[in-house]
Amino acid sequence: MNPLSAVFPKSILAHLDEVERRIQTKAESREPSLGQWTSEPLSAGGKRIRPLLTLTAFYACAPEPTDKQLDQALDAAVALELIHTASLVHDDIMDEAKERRGKPSTYAAHGIEGAILVGDYLFTQAFALASTLPAAALEMVADACRRLCEGQLREQSFQASGSTDRSTYLSVIRDKTSALLSAACGIGAIVAGSPQTQIDAMFRYGDAIGNAFQVLDDVLDVAGDPRWTGKPTGTDYLAGTMSSPFINYVEQGGELPADRRKEYFPEVRQKLLESGSVATSQMEAGVHTQAALLELENAEESPAKAALATLAEFLMERAN
């Protein structure tokens, strides 16, 4: 069962079957092995948060849409999920990751050439779909993809420099994590035919929940319990990533061991907790959530708007 089913209205969740059907259709290829390889990461059990966000933002802006608008919203939802999956497939090549969601990654299963082809194919299929959307939506999809690439590159140089510059950190998380979420919400508003102010508000809402999500992920990577989160801790520390708690710690005058060894992590974690750096990051995530909730203030009351608000609040429940 999708853990987000408690957040989104049934009327929106009901569209997920159609989204799945369209996603699988887009995996098809005249070359059977490419179709098979492409369908694997698409069926690996993603939560479909981007399609759900697109549809919920869409319904929040157009509670009674026309069939054509709904059809476009579904296509937009599918396009964003294809792009998200493509970015993960390419990410796994760069990270040389063997597993994704507990299964062999495309890179591990079909080699580097296979994974490049699958990613490229997914991007192409996504843009073929996005080209049928209004021009502003197509531009937003393209911009999200540009930001994904820029964010990836910026993260590498940020990591290599060992910098603790907060604005660079924010720009990395905005581009890497929030770009597709903000595009999902913004495009939902565009296909609903909303005025620019509403499109901007939805875009910023998506940006804010993306930022909150990433900062919380940073917190859980330090202070979370793998049994609850399902993820190991200390991965940012070992990778040399300057995540939110580490930036707070260094800004307070704390020092981190130059040599990031696994055995040092428990001690570092304790220092981050005792210095209040983790608590400050939690408060920062809370502020991003508050910003997301503020963006919804001017939207008309509807089950979809309530779901967007609940989603923002639900994110914070992961860590407090």
Next chain:
Amino acid sequence: MGEVRTILWKHLQQVHGGDAELHIDPNHPTDAAAFVKQLETLSRRDQGALAASYIQLWKRSFRTLAKQLRGRPEYAVRLFCHEIYPFLTNDRLAGRADWVGPREALVQLDDGLPEAYRHGLLHAFLELTGATVTLCPEAKGTKIRYQVASTDRAARLARDLTVLRIPLLLTALAAAALGLRASGDLTWWNWLILPGALAIQSGANAFQDLRSPHYRSLAPRQAPRWWTWFQMIGSDLVAIAIGLFIALQVGWHIGYFALAGLLIGYAYPHLRNLGLGPLVAAIVYGPLMVFAAAYSTGATGSWYLLLQSLPLGGLAGALLFIDDLAERPLDEAAGKRTLAVRLPRAQHFIGYAALVLLSLALALGQGWLTPYRYLYVIPLAASVPILLRVQANMDDHHGLAPARLATLGLHQLTAIILLL
């Protein structure tokens, strides 16, 4: 006043309009002067209302923490002054709680933000506790008076008893009484086992308090450190004196129990961190203390005595189960891995319910052949609403507090019936 987080300004513009170009990051510390200038265009009343509206927004982003504040104005005062206000003003020294008592507190907040807004934030934050709050600006700071809602008093009582570790004193006393009863020898010196057990427990409580990193931070009613040292040394001296006297009467073999208690007491934080807290409590406040008391009063161990000690141990374990649950957020934040942190909530409840029901069923089984058999049904029946309350409040520290008190009640009632 130097800076404020952009979110405060964003919120102001959302509620009252404005066209200032704000930083894209709501956490970004921005120059407070322009924010204050816009704030001062509002009346004092509107500033207060705006601050209250921001706290409501804050509450939505920290729902679990907001629930934890219920009935705890002392905690809220400290949290606001030491964490929230310094964070919002990006100044670690912007807030200070000079003194926090059960009904009043004196705090200092940096006065860069207008008083009406600043006090509006503080007032609305403290009202999240459900208390009635009044603020009185004075020359030496802001005096806060608060009165906890009557519906929250049971939860507060339970919490205060827990802070003072009264439940553990009572569980220790019950176990010692059961051991004394087993010997049947009511010579005057045998009664010393009761103050002896209290002294051992009191010393252990003080020892654990002094080792706790949270000492007095969240429990203003906890005694000052010098008193806790005095309590530990005094209690241990009394316990040693009684122990020596008893050893002279019945033999030095009771030293093994003292040694076992000492080792477990020292290792307890580590064992709790391994998720063994309730199990250790079940052993210590069940078989270990009952047998120690029995041997100290001239009796010898028996299978029947072991059987009698198990319900008390089981219920003491259940008490620790529920305590662990209430302290889960704090433990989790401190990186501890207690049972409550390790187990999903549903499994934690099953563990608690199983301990309570098995303990009471075991007591009932023993009591069925006695003339008091129907008395044993009372705690079993009383456990049902307690279990329901625990299940309904697994995530609500405040709602759980009366259930903690009730679990202690079950333990004490069962002990009294077993003593009959």
